[in-house]
Amino acid sequence: MADEVMSDEEKAMMAEWEAMASQALGVEGEAPADAPTVAADDEPGGTRILNQDEIDSLLGFNDGAGQESASGVMALINSALVNYERLPMLDIVFDRLVRLMSTSLRNLTSDNVEVSLDQVSTVRFGDYMNSIPLPAMLALFKAEEWDNGGLMMVDSALIYSIVDVLLGGRKGTPAIRIEGRPYTTIETKLIERMVGVIMSDMSSAFDPLSPVSFTMERMETNPRFAAITQGSNACVLARLRIDMGDRGGRVEILLPYATLEPIRELLLQMFMGEKFGRDSIWETHLTNELYLTDIDLQAVLAEKTVSLGDLLNWKPGTRVMFNARPKDRVELRCGNFPMFKAATGQKQGMLAVRIDHYVPPQKKST
Secondary structure (H helix, E strand, O other), X not given: OXXXXXXXXXXXXXXXXXXXXXXXXXXXXXOOOOOOOXXXXXXXXXXXXXXXXXXXXXXXXXXXXXXXXXXXXXXXXXXXXXXXXXXXXXXXHHHHHHHHHHHHHHHHHOOOOEEEEEEEEEEEHHHHHHXXXXXXXXXXXXXXXXXXXXXXXXXXXXXXXXXXXXXXXXXXXXXXXXXXXXOOHHHHHHHHHHHHHHHHHHHHHHOOOOOOOEEEEEEEOOHHHOOOOOOOOEEEEEEEEEEEOOEEEEEEEEEEHHHHHXXXXXXXXXXXXXXXXXXXXXXXXXXXXXXXXXXXXXXXXXXXXXXXXXXXXXXXXXXXXXOOOOOOOEEEEEOOEEXXXXXXXXXXXXXXXXXXXXXXXXXXXX
């Protein structure tokens, strides 16, 4: 009798283990293609096997509408693709750009303009183009010295604000937005004028680091026609905010890393002072110390070229004749470099010279 009781308990334990194993298989593993789907409430202790769509939803491959989601496994995979090296000097360049734009846009609009830098980040080109809020204007420009280009996005709020200001709109009133229509020729030309001012400021911002000229190539309103690089390439994105009282908008500057490659070594440097690109304190100290340096000047009365054989035959008392006269000027040299021309004379019983001509340095011939 005890053996039969023990056998029933063993059977019950085996049935419980099978139920636990089946439940674990339905949640963590993938069921075979021909496995039937059993409702959980059909019988006591029943299990439910998830289908492929439910497994994909748990792992984060889609959001239920067949579109790729930013969560789950795909988020972990995609996050590593936008990480890139940090360029410390580029932040200083954009800070300088903000100061230059504040002045130039005030002169353009005759209004109180405030420009602020919201963020400098790294994005993939394809992701950024898909996130542009339309309608917007896209200015494609080229860096002449770097032989590559970039992109500038002007959002609709700033477009209508600039048009309203340049055409004499009243201050303190927000610009009227008319959505659902293409931009007119007048609006496009006014925005091109503002973009040209920003391009000039960008060139001035990069000048202390590396001289470059940014020129606008064309304006686009469709992101599909503004592909300047491959969608997976990393780019630097600078988001700028332009406020004119109650009006304003955003400007976003996109520079691919391929465009910045010619000055990559310069952008990797650390900024160590208030002066951009140079240390004026050491320059001033070095200049003052150079002015206090003692140097020796040689007064050359005349020169003559003789052969080595004649020079070896010289003896004490040998007379050497130079083609020079008493009124000829002498040449003052510092080392091997001629510096001045001077006239000879005598003062207080000592030979003296009076400098009357400066000898400019000779350029080395290539």
